[in-house]
Amino acid sequence: MNVFDRRYELMPRAELEQLQLERLQAMLVRLKRNVRRHRELIGETRLGSLADLSRLPLTAPEDLAQSFPYGMFALPLREVIRLDSIAGPGGQPLVIGHTRNDLAQWGRLVARQLVASGVTANDVIQFCAGGGGLRSVSGYMLGAEVIEASVIGDDPFHIDYQLAMLQSYRPTVLVTTPSNANGLIHMMAQRKIDPQSLQLRSILLSRPVDQATREQLQSGLFAAVRCNFGVGEILDPGLSVECQAGQFHAHEDQFLVEIVDGELVVTTLCREAMPLLRFRTRVACEISREKCSCGRTGVILKPGRRLDHRVLVHETPLYEGQIAGVLAQSRAAGQPFEIKVHERHVEIQIRMNSTLFTDMVWPIENLRHEIESEFLARLGIAAQVRFVAPR
Ligand SMILES: [Zn+2]
Secondary structure: OOOOOHHHHOOOHHHHHHHHHHHHHHHHHHHHHHOHHHHHHHOOOOOOOHHHHHHOOOEOHHHHHHOOOOOOOOOOHHHOOEEEEEEOHHHOEEEEEEOHHHHHHHHHHHHHHHHHOOOOOOOEEEEEOOHHHHHHHHHHHHHHHHHOOEEOOOOOOOHHHHHHHHHHOOOOEEEEOHHHHHHHHHHHHHOOOOHHHOOOOEEEEOOOOOHHHHHHHHHHHOOEEEEOOOEOOOEOOOOEEEOOOOOEEEOOOOEEEEEEOOEEEEEEOOOOOOOOOOEEEEEEEEEEOOOOOOOOOOOEEEEEEEOOOEEEEOOEEEEHHHHHHHHHOOOOOOOOEEEEEOOOEEEEEEEOOOOOOOOOOHHHHHHHHHHHHHHHHHHOOEEEEEEEOOO
């Protein structure tokens, strides 16, 4: 059976819940001692059982943004050896810190996914995550080191070069995003390259996809597809493992998961640099406690849509406010606009008023170029701007 950490992944429920309670109590002590915000919020609340968790305060992404950069750290900065930054609510930056132990644990959690996907020390892993996927690549690299699989330490942005690497290095595992996987399939079809001529056995996708997409990618790249479900503010990858039965098991020895009003709420149990108490992930989710044929005892997460205004453009997470922000600082500021999000670009329709409206084409063309290059420069995404006449 493909299980990396039999002790924790297969731990009987009663034992697992006892472990969670002990780890939670220790974590609360650390939080109260070291993070001012929590000292005040937790107060004298004591936990006799896991059910008491609901008496503790929730943490929202906005709380992380307000404590930017280091207000949520539970250790002095000198003990934090990696700082990852991600886009928080409305595009404000958030910092996620890791100690040496945090990174080592992250590697072991990702190793669970690699082993569940059949990856071994004999495999060669290629990354095709591009741009926004850098953090997830660093997680997979840590996991690959743990199981001693070889990695190609390069993640070129160009799909053309990716394809050349697939043909020359002959990797057996590809870590990628659904849209890059699609891009590769299209390019191989154009160049009449048979996917069976590659050595790929496994595709590890950065996020969950529906069954139809999974099958299409499987046949297009002639390899088995496994998905990741993670949360950027916590660990992504590394929150859960997709087993051979296609279920996402939460790593419950490391995280406490709850559903509050349909939203996934996660408490980290062992994180040192930045423990999170009842963090609202803004992801709609259901939890199933059915027994799974794989034998793992961690609850099954069934993630759904985002509950905030975050969208993915070319796999880069963006908030609608960030898109509006680029327009607000352009010469088209104040004009009514509509945004349509496509897989690889955003389409923006701007309604001109009489000051913008002109019979001449070039000022409008200039403005369009200006806005489109601002989107590329500031958000790293392609935009297609169209102007429509005033009503
Ligand atoms: Zn399972």
